[in-house]
Amino acid sequence: MEGLKKILGIVWIILALLAAYFCIVRFGVPKLGTGHQEDLVFGLIIVFILTPIISIGLGIFGYYAWKGEYDKDKI
Amino acid sequence: MQTQTQSTKGIWKVIGASSLGTLIEWYDFFIFGSLSVVISTKFFPADNPTAAFLSTLATFAAGFVVRPFGALFFGRLGDIIGRKYTFMVTLVLMGGATFLIGCIPSYETIGFWAPLLVLVLRLLQGLALGGEYGGAATYVAEHSPKGQRGYWTSWIQTTATFGLFVSLVVILITRALMTDAQFDVWGWRVPFLLSIFMVYVSYLIRKNMDESPEFKQAKSEGKTSTNPLKESFGNKYNLKFVLLALFGAAMGQGVVWYTGQFYSMSFMKTVMFLDSDQADMILGIALIFGTPFFIVFGRLSDKVGRKWVMLTGMLLAVLTYRPIYEAMYQLTNLEHKTELRDLYTSDKARVETEKGQDEVITVTKVYDDGTEVRDIQTTHLDSEGNPLLAEGKVLTSHKSIVHISGKNYIALIVLIFIQIIYITLVYGPIAAFLVEMFPVKIRYTSMSLPYHIGNGVFGGLLPAVSTYLATNAHVAGNVEFYLAGLWYPIIVSAVCFLIGAMYINKSMVSKNDL
Numbered sequence: 001m002e003g004l005k006k007i008l009g010i011v012w013i014i015l016a017l018l019a020a021y022f023c024i025v026r027f028g029v030p031k032l033g034t035g036h037q038e039d040l041v042f043g044l045i046i047v048f049i050l051t052p053i054i055s056i057g058l059g060i061f062g063y064y065a066w067k068g069e070y071d072k073d074k075i
Numbered sequence: 076m077q078t079q080t081q082s083t084k085g086i087w088k089v090i091g092a093s094s095l096g097t098l099i100e101w102y103d104f105f106i107f108g109s110l111s112v113v114i115s116t117k118f119f120p121a122d123n124p125t126a127a128f129l130s131t132l133a134t135f136a137a138g139f140v141v142r143p144f145g146a147l148f149f150g151r152l153g154d155i156i157g158r159k160y161t162f163m164v165t166l167v168l169m170g171g172a173t174f175l176i177g178c179i180p181s182y183e184t185i186g187f188w189a190p191l192l193v194l195v196l197r198l199l200q201g202l203a204l205g206g207e208y209g210g211a212a213t214y215v216a217e218h219s220p221k222g223q224r225g226y227w228t229s230w231i232q233t234t235a236t237f238g239l240f241v242s243l244v245v246i247l248i249t250r251a252l253m254t255d256a257q258f259d260v261w262g263w264r265v266p267f268l269l270s271i272f273m274v275y276v277s278y279l280i281r282k283n284m285d286e287s288p289e290f291k292q293a294k295s296e297g298k299t300s301t302n303p304l305k306e307s308f309g310n311k312y313n314l315k316f317v318l319l320a321l322f323g324a325a326m327g328q329g330v331v332w333y334t335g336q337f338y339s340m341s342f343m344k345t346v347m348f349l350d351s352d353q354a355d356m357i358l359g360i361a362l363i364f365g366t367p368f369f370i371v372f373g374r375l376s377d378k379v380g381r382k383w384v385m386l387t388g389m390l391l392a393v394l395t396y397r398p399i400y401e402a403m404y405q406l407t408n409l410e411h412k413t414e415l416r417d418l419y420t421s422d423k424a425r426v427e428t429e430k431g432q433d434e435v436i437t438v439t440k441v442y443d444d445g446t447e448v449r450d451i452q453t454t455h456l457d458s459e460g461n462p463l464l465a466e467g468k469v470l471t472s473h474k475s476i477v478h479i480s481g482k483n484y485i486a487l488i489v490l491i492f493i494q495i496i497y498i499t500l501v502y503g504p505i506a507a508f509l510v511e512m513f514p515v516k517i518r519y520t521s522m523s524l525p526y527h528i529g530n531g532v533f534g535g536l537l538p539a540v541s542t543y544l545a546t547n548a549h550v551a552g553n554v555e556f557y558l559a560g561l562w563y564p565i566i567v568s569a570v571c572f573l574i575g576a577m578y579i580n581k582s583m584v585s586k587n588d589l
Contacts, residue, residue: 005577015570041133042543045536049140053528061318061574069315070578 002071012062020055023047089218090230092284093211096166096277097231099270100207101238102245103173104200106266108135109242113263117181118189134194138201139535142527145205147304150520153210154303157294158217158519159286162210166281169203170274172196177267205531209523212506217287217515222377228506229373233366236498239336240362243355245269289515303520307513316512316583317525323579324508325529327389327571328501330564333534334396335494336362338541338560342400343487346545346557347407348475360488365495369503376504382579385508388500389572395493396561403490404557407477412442431457445480512583533567 023046031043064070107114115131145165153161176196182189212231219227245266253262285291293299300306307313336358343354376384405411418441426433434454441447455463455470463470479487509522541560548559 008573008577012574041136041539045136045539049532049536050540053532057318058322061315061322064311064315064318065578069311070319072580072582075580075582 009066145202146523149206153519329534
C-alpha cells in the first residue's frame with residue numbers, strides 16, 4: 001500500500017502537468033482572444049484561478065506522496 | 076445525569092448562536108445570486124443586457140474566488156485572538172456589506188460607480204464568508220463532547236442549504252407583497268436591507284457566548300500560535316495535510332454540493348425549459364426532505380468514521396450523475412410523448428412596451444402524460460405596428476416553457492432529492508473531518524483554506540464552467556450536449572475519491588483528538 005501511494009504520487013504530478021497544458025493551451029488562452037464575453041469569463045476562470053490551484057497544488061501533493069510524506073510512519 | 080443535561084443544554088446554545096449567524100451569512104451570500112437578473116438591470120449599462128448579466132455573474136463569482144483570502148485573513152485572526160471575536164467581526168462585515176448593496180444608487184444615477192461599488196461589497200461578502208464558516212465549525216467542534224463532533228457540527232452544515240432556502244423564500248414573500256413594477260423599482264432592495272436586522276439579532280445572541288474551551292485552554296497554557304499562516308503553510312508537516320484536505324475531501328465535496336443545488340436548478344430552467352417557479356418549487360421540496368440527512372450522516376460519521384461516508388457520496392456522484400441527468404432530460408423530451416391534438420390552443424395578443432408594442436403568439440400543446448408546453452413567439456413592433464428590423468430581419472424572440480405534472484413531477488423531485496442526499500453524505504461530516512485534521516493552535520486557518528478553495532472555488536465556479544461546456548457541446552452539434560457539463564464534477568469527484576481513499580487514514584485525525 002505504501003508503495004502504491006508513492007507510485008500514484010508520480011501519477012498526480014503527471015496529472016498536474018497535463019492539467020496545466022490543457023487548461024492553458026487548449027481551454028484557457030484561446031478563449032481569451034475570441035472577443036466574446038462568455039469566452040473571456042471562461043478563459044479567465046481557467047487560466048488565472050483553476051490552473052494555478054490544480055497544477056501547483058496537485059503537483060506539490062504528488063511530490064509529497066512520491067517522497068513518502070503520507071506514509072503511516074510520517075503521520 | 077444532571078451534568079449531562081446541562082452539558083447538552085449548553086451545546087444547544089452554542090449550536091443555536093453559531094448556526095443562526097452562519098445561516099444569515101449564507102443567506103446574504105446567496106441573495107445576490109438569487110437576484111442576479113434584477114441586479115444586472117440596475118447596476119450595469121442597459122444597452123447590452125447579455126453583457127450586463129454576464130458581468131453580474133462575474134461579480135457573483137468574484138465573491139467565491141475571494142473566499143480563500145478571507146479564510147487566510149480571518150483564520151489567522153481566529154487562531155491568534157480567538158474564535159468568538161473573529162466570527163463576530165465576519166458577521167458584522169457580511170451584514171454591513173449586504174445592507175449597503177441594497178443602498179447603492181442605480182447605474183442611471185451614478186454611472187460606473189454603481190458596478191464598482193457592487194464589486195467591492197461583493198468582495199467584502201466573500202471575505203466575510205471565508206472567515207465565518209471555519210470559525211463557526213471550529214467553535215462548535217471545540218464545544219462538542221468527544222465522539223460526537225460529527226453530529227454537532229452537522230447542524231452547522233445544514234445552514235448553507237437552509238440559507239439558500241431562506242433567500243428564495245424571502246424573495247418570494249417580497250414579490251408576493253407588492254406588484255411586479257414595485258419590486259422592479261425598489262422591492263428588490265428589501266431582501267438586502269433586511270439583512271441588517273437579522274445580523275443585529277445574531278450579533279446580540281453571539282455577544283454573550285464564551286470563547287471555545289479548547290482555545291481558552293491553549294491560550295492559558297501559552298500554546299497558541301503567533302504566526303498561524305507560517306505554521307500552516309510554511310511547515311511541510313502541516314502543508315501536506317492542507318493539500319490532502321483539499322484534494323482528498325474538500326474539492327469533491329464542493330463540486331457535488333454545487334451540482335446538486337445549483338447546476339440542477341440551472342439544468343431544469345435552461346436545458347429542460349421548465350417553468351421557473353416550478354423548478355424552484357421542485358428544488359425547494361427536495362431540499363426540505365434532504366436537509367435532515369446532514370444530521371443523519373454527521374451522526375453516522377461519529378460511528379463509522381468520516382472518510383467512507385464522504386467518499387461514498389463522491390463515488391455515487393461519479394457513477395450516477397450521467398444516468399440521473401439523462402433521466403431528468405427525458406422527462407421533458409417531447410420526442411417520446413404523444414400530443415393530444417384536441418387540446419391544442421393558439422393565442423395572439425398585443426402588449427404595449429416602452430419602445431412600441433410586442434405581438435405575442437402563444438401556442439399551447441398538451442401531451443399524453445400531462446406535460447404542457449407553451450411556445451411563445453414575440454415580434455417587436457414600433458408604435459405604428461410595423462415590425463422592427465435588425466440587420467434586415469424582423470426582430471423576434473422565441474421561448475418555450477414546459478410544465479410537468481403527475482408522476483413526472485414526482486420523478487423529478489426524487490431525482491433532485493437523490494442529488495441532495497449525495498450532498499449530505501459529502502458535506503454532513505466534513506466540518507468535523509477538517510477540524511480533527513489540524514491541531515487547535517492553527518485549526519481555524521488550516522481548515523478554512525482547503526474548505527473555501529474546495530467549496531468556493533472548485534464548487535462555486537461549477538455552474539459557470541459546466542454551463543459553458545454544455546453550451547459549447549450544443550453549438551458543436553453533440554446529441555448528448557445536455558450531459559457535457561457533468562464532466563467537470565465527475566472528473567473532479569473521481570480524482571478526489573481516489574486521493575481520499577488512498578491517503579486519508581484514521582491516525583491523521585486521532586492525533587488531534589484532544
